[in-house]
Amino acid sequence: MAELTAKSPCEGLLPFSTGSADLTELWPDHMTLIAPYKGQEDASSKALKTAHGVALPAIGGSEGDREVRVIWFARGQSLLIGPKADASLDATAAVTELTDGWSVVELKGKGVADVLARLSPLDFRLSHFPTGTSARTELKHMMASITRTSDEAFQIMVFRSMAATLVHDLKTAMEAVAARG
Numbered sequence: 001m002a003e004l005t006a007k008s009p010c011e012g013l014l015p016f017s018t019g020s021a022d023l024t025e026l027w028p029d030h031m032t033l034i035a036p037y038k039g040q041e042d043a044s045s046k047a048l049k050t051a052h053g054v055a056l057p058a059i060g061g062s063e064g065d066r067e068v069r070v071i072w073f074a075r076g077q078s079l080l081i082g083p084k085a086d087a088s089l090d091a092t093a094a095v096t097e098l099t100d101g102w103s104v105v106e107l108k109g110k111g112v113a114d115v116l117a118r119l120s121p122l123d124f125r126l127s128h129f130p131t132g133t134s135a136r137t138e139l140k141h142m143m144a145s146i147t148r149t150s151d152e153a154f155q156i157m158v159f160r161s162m163a164a165t166l167v168h169d170l171k172t173a174m175e176a177v178a179a180r181g
Contacts, residue, residue: 008025008027009025009027009102009103009104009160009163010025010103010105010163010164010167013025013163013164013167014105014167016167016170016171016174018171018174018175018178019109019111019174019175019177019178019181020109020110020111020178020181021107021108021109021110021111021112021115021174021177021178022106022107022108022109023105023106023107023167023170023171023174024105024106024108025103025104025105025106026104026105026106026155027104028081028082028099028104029082029083029084029099030080030081030082030083030084030085030097030099031079031080031081031097031098031099031101031102031104032079032080032084032085032095032096032097032098032099033073033077033078033079033080033094033095033096033097033098034048034056034070034077034078034079034080034085034089034093034094034095035076035077035078035093035094035095035096036056036076036092036093037092037093037094040092040093041056043091043092044056044089044092044093047086047088047089047091047092047093048070048080048086048089050088051085051086051088051089052068052070052080052082052083052085052086053068054068054069054070054080055070056070056078057070057071057072057078057134058072059072059075060072060133060134060135061132061133061134062132062133062134062147062149063132064081064082066082066149067082067083068080068081068082068083069081069082069147069149069155071134071145071147071155072134073134073136073145074136079098079145081104085097100160101159101160102157102158102159102160103157103158103159103160103162103163103166104155104156104157105155105156105157105166105167105170106149106153106154106155106156107153107154107156107170107174108150108152108153108154109152109153110152111177111181112152112153112154113125113126113129114177115170115173115174115177116139116146116154116173118173118176118177119139119140119169119170119173120137120138120139120140120144120146121137121138122135122137122146124146124148124154126148126151129148130148131148131149131150131151132147132148133147133148134146134147134148135147139156139158139166139169140165140169142158142159142162142165142166142169143158143159144156144157144158144166145157145158156170
C-alpha cells in the first residue's frame with residue numbers, strides 16, 4: 001500500500017525574498033467557515049468569543065492575531081483560522097472545515113502594498129486599507145482573500161489548486177517593485 005505524505009500547498013516554492021519584501025507560507029492547523037443561521041449572528045459571535053476569544057468581525061474586517069484569527073469571508077460568512085472550531089458553534093451556525101482547500105501566504109515588508117497594487121484593483125495603501133481590513137477580491141486572474149495583518153504585512157489566501165500561480169504572480173510583482181527601488 002502506498003504511503004501518503006502531507007504536503008503544504010506551496011511545498012518547495014517558498015520562502016522567497018527580494019528587495020525589502022518577504023513571501024512565506026502559512027499553514028494553519030485549521031480553517032473553518034462559520035455561517036450563522038438566520039437570526040443567530042449575535043449568538044454565534046458570543047459562542048465564538050467564549051470559545052476562542054474573538055467575535056465575528058464586521059463586514060470587511062478581521063479580529064485576532066497569528067494564533068487565532070477570524071476574518072470576514074463573504075456575506076454572512078467568516079473564516080476561523082488557527083484552532084479547531086469549538087462544538088458550541090454548531091448550535092448557531094453552519095460550520096464547515098476548509099483547511100485543505102486553501103493556500104495561505106504572508107507578504108510582508110516595506111512597500112508590499114505596491115506589490116499588491118500590481119495585481120489587484122483595490123487600494124492597499126494603509127490610509128485606505130488599514131490593519132484589520134479583509135477583502136475578497138481579484139488578484140491577477142484569481143479570486144483571493146486579502147487581510148492586512150499589520151502596517152507592512154498581508155495574509156493572502158487562494159484556492160489550494162492556485163498555489164503555484166499565486167506564488168509566481170507575487171514573485172513577479174515583488175521583483176518588479178524591487179527593480180524600481
